Amino acid sequence: MRPEDSLPEILAHAWSLLVRGGADRKSPVHTPVIASVDADGLPHARVMVLRKADPAAATLRLHTDARSPKVTQLSGKPVAVLAYHPVEQVQLRIAGTARVLNDDEVVNGFWDQSTPFARRCYLAEHPPGTPLPGPTSGLPAWIEGQQPTLEQIAPARANFATLWIEVTAIDWLHLANSGHRRAVFRSTNDWAGEWVAP
Numbered sequence: 001m002r003p004e005d006s007l008p009e010i011l012a013h014a015w016s017l018l019v020r021g022g023a024d025r026k027s028p029v030h031t032p033v034i035a036s037v038d039a040d041g042l043p044h045a046r047v048m049v050l051r052k053a054d055p056a057a058a059t060l061r062l063h064t065d066a067r068s069p070k071v072t073q074l075s076g077k078p079v080a081v082l083a084y085h086p087v088e089q090v091q092l093r094i095a096g097t098a099r100v101l102n103d104d105e106v107v108n109g110f111w112d113q114s115t116p117f118a119r120r121c122y123l124a125e126h127p128p129g130t131p132l133p134g135p136t137s138g139l140p141a142w143i144e145g146q147q148p149t150l151e152q153i154a155p156a157r158a159n160f161a162t163l164w165i166e167v168t169a170i171d172w173l174h175l176a177n178s179g180h181r182r183a184v185f186r187s188t189n190d191w192a193g194e195w196v197a198p
Protein backbone atom coordinates (compact mmCIF):
# COMPACT_ATOMS: atom_id res chain seq x y z
CA MET A 1 0.00 0.00 0.00
CA ARG A 2 1.32 3.48 -0.89
CA PRO A 3 1.20 6.12 1.89
CA GLU A 4 -1.32 7.97 -0.25
CA ASP A 5 -3.64 4.96 -0.08
CA SER A 6 -4.48 5.51 3.60
CA LEU A 7 -7.41 7.84 4.21
CA PRO A 8 -6.33 8.91 7.74
CA GLU A 9 -2.82 9.68 6.46
CA ILE A 10 -4.23 11.71 3.58
CA LEU A 11 -6.40 13.78 5.92
CA ALA A 12 -3.39 14.41 8.16
CA HIS A 13 -1.32 15.32 5.09
CA ALA A 14 -3.97 17.77 3.87
CA TRP A 15 -4.02 19.51 7.24
CA SER A 16 -0.23 19.53 7.43
CA LEU A 17 -0.13 21.38 4.11
CA LEU A 18 -2.64 23.90 5.45
CA VAL A 19 -0.78 24.35 8.75
CA ARG A 20 2.47 24.89 6.85
CA GLY A 21 0.65 27.25 4.50
CA GLY A 22 -0.42 29.38 7.44
CA ALA A 23 3.05 29.47 8.97
CA ASP A 24 5.41 29.57 5.98
CA ARG A 25 5.32 32.48 3.53
CA LYS A 26 7.19 30.36 0.99
CA SER A 27 4.56 27.63 0.91
CA PRO A 28 2.27 27.78 -2.12
CA VAL A 29 -0.59 27.07 0.25
CA HIS A 30 0.15 30.44 1.92
CA THR A 31 -1.86 32.18 -0.80
CA PRO A 32 -4.98 30.15 -1.57
CA VAL A 33 -7.86 31.31 -3.73
CA ILE A 34 -10.99 32.14 -1.77
CA ALA A 35 -14.24 31.98 -3.74
CA SER A 36 -17.62 33.46 -2.95
CA VAL A 37 -20.93 34.20 -4.64
CA ASP A 38 -22.53 37.65 -4.67
CA ALA A 39 -26.17 38.59 -4.18
CA ASP A 40 -26.80 38.16 -7.93
CA GLY A 41 -25.37 34.64 -7.87
CA LEU A 42 -22.18 35.67 -9.65
CA PRO A 43 -18.96 33.92 -8.58
CA HIS A 44 -15.93 35.87 -7.32
CA ALA A 45 -12.46 34.46 -6.59
CA ARG A 46 -9.42 36.18 -5.14
CA VAL A 47 -6.05 35.31 -3.65
CA MET A 48 -5.70 35.85 0.09
CA VAL A 49 -3.01 35.12 2.65
CA LEU A 50 -3.70 32.15 4.88
CA ARG A 51 -2.75 33.30 8.37
CA LYS A 52 -3.42 30.13 10.33
CA ALA A 53 -4.91 26.68 9.94
CA ASP A 54 -6.14 24.87 13.06
CA PRO A 55 -6.74 21.14 12.45
CA ALA A 56 -8.25 20.55 15.90
CA ALA A 57 -10.91 23.23 15.38
CA ALA A 58 -11.08 22.63 11.60
CA THR A 59 -10.73 26.37 10.94
CA LEU A 60 -8.73 28.68 8.71
CA ARG A 61 -8.03 32.33 9.55
CA LEU A 62 -7.45 35.12 7.05
CA HIS A 63 -7.38 38.92 7.31
CA THR A 64 -9.23 41.43 5.21
CA ASP A 65 -10.62 44.93 4.91
CA ALA A 66 -14.01 45.05 6.62
CA ARG A 67 -15.26 47.31 3.80
CA SER A 68 -14.37 44.92 0.97
CA PRO A 69 -17.16 43.35 -1.11
CA LYS A 70 -16.08 39.87 -0.09
CA VAL A 71 -17.15 40.56 3.50
CA THR A 72 -20.81 40.89 2.52
CA GLN A 73 -20.51 37.96 0.13
CA LEU A 74 -18.96 35.69 2.76
CA SER A 75 -20.45 36.59 6.16
CA GLY A 76 -22.27 33.49 7.37
CA LYS A 77 -22.18 32.05 3.86
CA PRO A 78 -20.62 29.06 2.09
CA VAL A 79 -17.07 29.55 0.90
CA ALA A 80 -14.71 27.58 -1.33
CA VAL A 81 -10.94 27.56 -0.87
CA LEU A 82 -8.51 26.35 -3.54
CA ALA A 83 -4.81 25.66 -3.17
CA TYR A 84 -2.29 23.72 -5.24
CA HIS A 85 1.10 22.54 -4.01
CA PRO A 86 3.20 21.93 -7.14
CA VAL A 87 5.99 20.02 -5.39
CA GLU A 88 3.60 17.70 -3.58
CA GLN A 89 1.37 17.73 -6.67
CA VAL A 90 -1.62 18.03 -4.41
CA GLN A 91 -4.72 20.11 -5.03
CA LEU A 92 -6.87 20.99 -2.02
CA ARG A 93 -10.47 22.06 -2.61
CA ILE A 94 -12.04 23.07 0.65
CA ALA A 95 -15.65 23.85 1.43
CA GLY A 96 -16.73 25.67 4.53
CA THR A 97 -18.76 28.38 6.16
CA ALA A 98 -17.30 31.85 6.52
CA ARG A 99 -17.59 34.14 9.54
CA VAL A 100 -16.28 37.69 9.65
CA LEU A 101 -15.26 39.25 12.96
CA ASN A 102 -13.89 42.71 13.43
CA ASP A 103 -14.87 44.08 16.78
CA ASP A 104 -13.81 41.78 19.58
CA GLU A 105 -10.75 41.40 21.79
CA VAL A 106 -9.45 38.45 19.79
CA VAL A 107 -9.34 40.56 16.63
CA ASN A 108 -7.58 43.36 18.53
CA GLY A 109 -4.89 40.81 19.34
CA PHE A 110 -4.34 39.91 15.67
CA TRP A 111 -4.26 43.61 14.79
CA ASP A 112 -1.61 44.25 17.42
CA GLN A 113 0.48 41.32 16.18
CA SER A 114 0.65 42.50 12.56
CA THR A 115 3.43 44.80 11.40
CA PRO A 116 2.83 48.56 11.00
CA PHE A 117 3.41 48.12 7.24
CA ALA A 118 0.73 45.42 7.06
CA ARG A 119 -1.63 47.61 9.08
CA ARG A 120 -1.00 50.57 6.77
CA CYS A 121 -3.19 48.97 4.03
CA TYR A 122 -6.20 49.49 6.26
CA LEU A 123 -5.69 53.26 6.12
CA ALA A 124 -6.97 53.22 2.52
CA GLU A 125 -9.48 56.02 2.12
CA HIS A 126 -11.95 54.09 -0.02
CA PRO A 127 -13.29 50.55 0.24
CA PRO A 128 -11.54 48.01 -2.03
CA GLY A 129 -13.08 48.11 -5.51
CA THR A 130 -14.02 51.81 -5.40
CA PRO A 131 -13.36 53.50 -8.78
CA LEU A 132 -10.45 55.98 -8.55
CA PRO A 133 -9.64 58.94 -10.80
CA GLY A 134 -6.14 57.65 -11.56
CA PRO A 135 -3.44 55.10 -10.68
CA THR A 136 -3.02 55.45 -6.93
CA SER A 137 -2.66 53.11 -3.97
CA GLY A 138 -5.69 54.66 -2.34
CA LEU A 139 -3.62 55.44 0.77
CA PRO A 140 -3.59 59.00 2.11
CA ALA A 141 -0.69 60.95 0.52
CA TRP A 142 0.96 61.61 3.91
CA ILE A 143 1.61 57.91 4.49
CA GLU A 144 2.78 56.86 1.00
CA GLY A 145 6.17 55.16 1.26
CA GLN A 146 6.34 55.63 5.01
CA GLN A 147 6.01 53.37 8.00
CA PRO A 148 3.16 54.69 10.12
CA THR A 149 3.46 55.28 13.84
CA LEU A 150 1.12 53.41 16.18
CA GLU A 151 -0.81 56.63 16.69
CA GLN A 152 -1.22 57.20 12.96
CA ILE A 153 -2.33 53.63 12.37
CA ALA A 154 -4.91 53.48 15.18
CA PRO A 155 -7.93 54.75 13.17
CA ALA A 156 -7.35 52.01 10.58
CA ARG A 157 -8.28 49.36 13.15
CA ALA A 158 -11.98 49.85 12.32
CA ASN A 159 -11.28 48.61 8.78
CA PHE A 160 -9.51 45.44 9.87
CA ALA A 161 -11.45 42.19 9.99
CA THR A 162 -10.65 38.52 10.43
CA LEU A 163 -12.24 35.98 8.16
CA TRP A 164 -12.73 32.57 9.74
CA ILE A 165 -13.55 29.55 7.66
CA GLU A 166 -15.15 26.62 9.42
CA VAL A 167 -14.02 23.77 7.21
CA THR A 168 -16.76 21.26 6.39
CA ALA A 169 -15.13 19.31 3.55
CA ILE A 170 -11.67 18.71 2.08
CA ASP A 171 -11.22 17.31 -1.42
CA TRP A 172 -7.63 16.07 -1.83
CA LEU A 173 -6.29 15.24 -5.30
CA HIS A 174 -2.79 13.84 -5.78
CA LEU A 175 -1.35 13.67 -9.27
CA ALA A 176 1.15 10.85 -9.85
CA ASN A 177 2.40 8.92 -12.86
CA SER A 178 1.85 5.77 -10.84
CA GLY A 179 -1.85 6.64 -10.63
CA HIS A 180 -3.75 9.68 -9.45
CA ARG A 181 -5.60 9.49 -6.16
CA ARG A 182 -8.52 11.54 -4.91
CA ALA A 183 -10.31 11.45 -1.58
CA VAL A 184 -13.03 13.56 -0.04
CA PHE A 185 -13.45 14.13 3.71
CA ARG A 186 -16.56 15.63 5.26
CA SER A 187 -17.29 16.80 8.78
CA THR A 188 -20.77 15.23 8.45
CA ASN A 189 -19.05 11.87 8.07
CA ASP A 190 -16.79 12.51 11.07
CA TRP A 191 -13.94 13.13 8.59
CA ALA A 192 -13.80 9.41 7.76
CA GLY A 193 -13.17 10.13 4.08
CA GLU A 194 -14.03 8.29 0.90
CA TRP A 195 -12.31 7.61 -2.39
CA VAL A 196 -13.63 9.29 -5.50
CA ALA A 197 -12.60 9.12 -9.14
CA PRO A 198 -9.76 11.57 -9.79
Ligand SMILES: Cc1cc2nc3c(=O)[nH]c(=O)nc-3n(C[C@H](O)[C@H](O)[C@H](O)COP(=O)(O)O)c2cc1C
Binding pocket: 031, 044, 045, 046, 047, 048, 049, 050, 062, 063, 064, 065, 068, 069, 070, 071, 128, 129
Ligand atom coordinates in the same frame (compact mmCIF):
# COMPACT_ATOMS: atom_id res chain seq x y z
C1 LIG B 1 -0.54 37.55 -3.10
C2 LIG B 1 -1.81 38.25 -2.69
C3 LIG B 1 -2.20 38.22 -1.39
C4 LIG B 1 -3.38 38.87 -0.99
N1 LIG B 1 -3.77 38.78 0.31
C5 LIG B 1 -4.93 39.33 0.70
C6 LIG B 1 -5.41 39.18 2.02
O1 LIG B 1 -4.78 38.52 2.87
N2 LIG B 1 -6.59 39.76 2.34
C7 LIG B 1 -7.32 40.46 1.44
O2 LIG B 1 -8.39 40.95 1.81
N3 LIG B 1 -6.91 40.64 0.18
C8 LIG B 1 -5.73 40.08 -0.22
N4 LIG B 1 -5.31 40.22 -1.52
C9 LIG B 1 -6.11 41.07 -2.44
C10 LIG B 1 -7.32 40.29 -2.93
O3 LIG B 1 -6.91 39.32 -3.88
C11 LIG B 1 -8.40 41.20 -3.55
O4 LIG B 1 -7.88 41.86 -4.68
C12 LIG B 1 -8.94 42.25 -2.57
O5 LIG B 1 -9.04 41.73 -1.24
C13 LIG B 1 -10.34 42.72 -2.99
O6 LIG B 1 -11.19 41.60 -3.02
P1 LIG B 1 -12.79 41.70 -3.10
O7 LIG B 1 -13.10 42.82 -4.04
O8 LIG B 1 -13.20 40.37 -3.63
O9 LIG B 1 -13.31 41.95 -1.72
C14 LIG B 1 -4.15 39.58 -1.94
C15 LIG B 1 -3.74 39.58 -3.27
C16 LIG B 1 -2.59 38.94 -3.64
C17 LIG B 1 -2.18 38.97 -5.09
